[in-house]
Amino acid sequence: MAEPLSDFHAIIPAGGIGSRLWPLSRADAPKFLHDLTGSGHSLLRDTWDRLEPLAGPERISVVTGRAHRAAVEAQLPGIPDRNVFLESEPRDSTAAIGLAAAVLARREPDIVIGSFAADHVIRVPHLFDWAVRQAVATAREGYITTVGIQPTEPSIGFGYIRKGGELVVDGAPEAALVESFVEKPDLETAKAYFADRSYLWNAGMFISRADVLLAEIAANRPELHAGIVELAEAWDDRDLRGPAVDRIWPTLEKIAIDYSVAEPAAAKGRLAVIPGHFDWDDVGDFASLAKLNSHGHKNDLAILGENARILSDAASGIVVSQTTRVISLIGVKDIVVVDTPDALLVTTSENAQRVKGVVDALKLTGHGEVL
Amino acid sequence: MAEPLSDFHAIIPAGGIGSRLWPLSRADAPKFLHDLTGSGHSLLRDTWDRLEPLAGPERISVVTGRAHRAAVEAQLPGIPDRNVFLESEPRDSTAAIGLAAAVLARREPDIVIGSFAADHVIRVPHLFDWAVRQAVATAREGYITTVGIQPTEPSIGFGYIRKGGELVVDGAPEAALVESFVEKPDLETAKAYFADRSYLWNAGMFISRADVLLAEIAANRPELHAGIVELAEAWDDRDLRGPAVDRIWPTLEKIAIDYSVAEPAAAKGRLAVIPGHFDWDDVGDFASLAKLNSHGHKNDLAILGENARILSDAASGIVVSQTTRVISLIGVKDIVVVDTPDALLVTTSENAQRVKGVVDALKLTGHGEVL
Incomplete structure (x- = not known):
């Protein structure tokens, strides 16, 4: 350059x-x-x-x-x-x-x-x-x-x-x-x-x-x-x-x-x-994060997390691991799993846009400490 | 009696x-x-x-x-x-x-x-x-x-x-x-x-x-x-x-x-x-556990765990919580989520029978401490 x-x-x-x-x-x-x-x-x-x-x-x-x-x-x-x-x-x-x-x-x-x-x-x-x-x-x-x-x-x-x-x-x-x-x-x-x-x-x-x-x-x-x-x-x-x-x-x-x-x-x-x-x-939601990390292979399970310990069987989508827990995914397609020390999200690519609504709900229901 | x-x-x-x-x-x-x-x-x-x-x-x-x-x-x-x-x-x-x-x-x-x-x-x-x-x-x-x-x-x-x-x-x-x-x-x-x-x-x-x-x-x-x-x-x-x-x-x-x-x-x-x-x-798997705890309502999300903190949106199935983490489930149907301090399982009722296979795989792959 x-x-x-x-x-x-x-x-x-x-x-x-x-x-x-x-x-x-x-x-x-x-x-x-x-x-x-x-x-x-x-x-x-x-x-x-x-x-x-x-x-x-x-x-x-x-x-x-x-x-x-x-x-x-x-x-x-x-x-x-x-x-x-x-x-x-x-x-x-x-x-x-x-x-x-x-x-x-x-x-x-x-x-x-x-x-x-x-x-x-x-x-x-x-x-x-x-x-x-x-x-x-x-x-x-x-x-x-x-x-x-x-x-x-x-x-x-x-x-x-x-x-x-x-x-x-x-x-x-x-x-x-x-x-x-x-x-x-x-x-x-x-x-x-x-x-x-x-x-x-x-x-x-x-x-x-x-x-x-x-x-x-x-x-x-x-x-x-x-x-x-x-x-x-x-x-x-x-x-x-x-x-x-x-x-x-x-x-x-x-x-x-x-x-x-x-x-x-x-x-x-x-x-x-x-x-x-x-x-x-712009990696706006987990669906685009999954796509970004699966290199276009629709049936892949993308894994993010340095210490991720994932065991999957017929699973696709994305799992983000910020803990040292063993995560086992069986037969779940287009899944989104985000595992953090104080909060866990399980959804699908199709529902990725709805995550913001849950964040708003968490604010309203007194779970603000995990936001 | x-x-x-x-x-x-x-x-x-x-x-x-x-x-x-x-x-x-x-x-x-x-x-x-x-x-x-x-x-x-x-x-x-x-x-x-x-x-x-x-x-x-x-x-x-x-x-x-x-x-x-x-x-x-x-x-x-x-x-x-x-x-x-x-x-x-x-x-x-x-x-x-x-x-x-x-x-x-x-x-x-x-x-x-x-x-x-x-x-x-x-x-x-x-x-x-x-x-x-x-x-x-x-x-x-x-x-x-x-x-x-x-x-x-x-x-x-x-x-x-x-x-x-x-x-x-x-x-x-x-x-x-x-x-x-x-x-x-x-x-x-x-x-x-x-x-x-x-x-x-x-x-x-x-x-x-x-x-x-x-x-x-x-x-x-x-x-x-x-x-x-x-x-x-x-x-x-x-x-x-x-x-x-x-x-x-x-x-x-x-x-x-x-x-x-x-x-x-x-x-x-x-x-x-x-x-x-x-x-x-006989509660042989999570599918029967879900059925047992949903009282026959197919679209319910059954929740097991005294301290469960669950936020769900259009989710059904069962979630078992053994931690104090906030668990958010969005748009997942017939889902099985089991959240324990050292291991997390995400599957569906339909795949509940396959859990045993994962346990066998965990043994073989050196994750025996979570069994």
Whole structure:
């Protein structure tokens, strides 16, 4: 791979718990801290390792909750202190990415920033690298740029990006305008999208000049922008940051960057897309975790857990073992078993989406200590 | 109920582990020590409580392994010392019941003995009481007598007893000869048996005069009989018992009493049967355990375990909880989940018979510590 870019800073928002992966993911062990692929590394670390060849170790920032500071620093021993942005409470992605962008723009005015989820799985890193390099080239031209994933099946689990007219950008032969965003479709529609190669999966990756991103926030959400800028001005002053965070952060509007930036920019013809040809998964639930770890063999039993002691007979699906117990699975198909010291989940791939409902029920029934 | 009988001694062989109920049942916690019905008592204790009104507390013996002595005595605090028969190793039911019969016959020559499994579930105790009283009356006439269960469905899980001609016995209006024993049938045959009221389930209960039982063993297995008698002669002498057990017990032929006594006696017209009209189950596997605890409601989730913390959504089957973990079951039908501190089983009712195979595999793969 090529050298790191000199004007690119990657931002990793590491916020979500991943409730649909309970009891594996939970408040004190969120999804991004787990090794979900058997790589030996957490998803956060894998994300860092993908970005380092692009941004270099000095230009990767993580935005995370105060509670996760120690875990994040343990996963990323090379991260400079100033690149760890701690949230006192979650305020959604516009505030998180916007604040980092504003602070980074004060440090390096012409910087191009890119935001990449901490808990997605990507394979074939050189194709990821190539897509991001094209996105950065496009962003330099003033476009807010996303990387859309070329679908490998007619998924109903993801939102889609419709590619429009091609752009002529030096260093980005695949750049195109985004025509529109489309919500998760039904199967019929998903099949049509899959056949029509101009629909890409929305993986939530946004690359743009920091000042362009902030201008877009200013245009669409002026109050939020003002709060972000005020906080950013205080950020790098040791004495001012704390009081400014206490005063401003809790007042910032909670809104996803998709709505505050991406959709309005698309409507104005200012949003570009680079198709990504790498394998990508957001590992949203145990069904996708099972699929990811069974390498496409439908009758396999995928096993996650370093010390797993599994005895299976005619079983398929996934078993996640975080204990040293012997786990015996007999004649259960597409099963999901997650064995942790204080909670056990048994469900099926088909029911994987319902796990979130159980988490909500646990909150209501006084079992919150296992969440 | 009536007074205890003055000439009846009940023998409870408490030997089997119940491998098809692993990991609930295991070497150090065999099936008979568990409360499988939510009664608050172990199956062994329930067995004692059913027999006490028939035999009185002085005439109930337990034959069990040395390892289970303390547990048995804790369950049955009223059992006289002399009525606990400890096996140094398992030698099958002829040796176990034959030895107890021989010892008891030396103590009370005209005694009628009856053997009853320690780990079956029986409901409607007054009908059990009535069947056994008829069986004792029939045994007094010199018949080896069994109680066969009137089937409530065309089961393929049990052996059958075919009832023959009626017997005229005072105090036993339902007594009949046994025409033959039949192995577990296929479903077609089971349906025919169920329609023909003369087929009863073989519940392994045998009632006879002790001397008649011993004579039958002598006729069919003379060497085994000689060993039993020699051991019985030494049994009640504190100094002689130990050496005699060491010398004789390990040499005794291993053979089920069904083959050494019941079938030959049936062939000679010396085996009688009393139909039992009580609910009976041998709780042979988790499918029958689930059925037993769901009270016939097919879509229920039966829960066993005093401290069970279960959260279920569209789940049916059975969950056995021996830990304090939160167990969440989502959309799993006819599921069997057994959660113990060192082992977890997940299977379905349909696969319940395969549990034994896993236990065998665990032995072979070095996981014996959880058996």
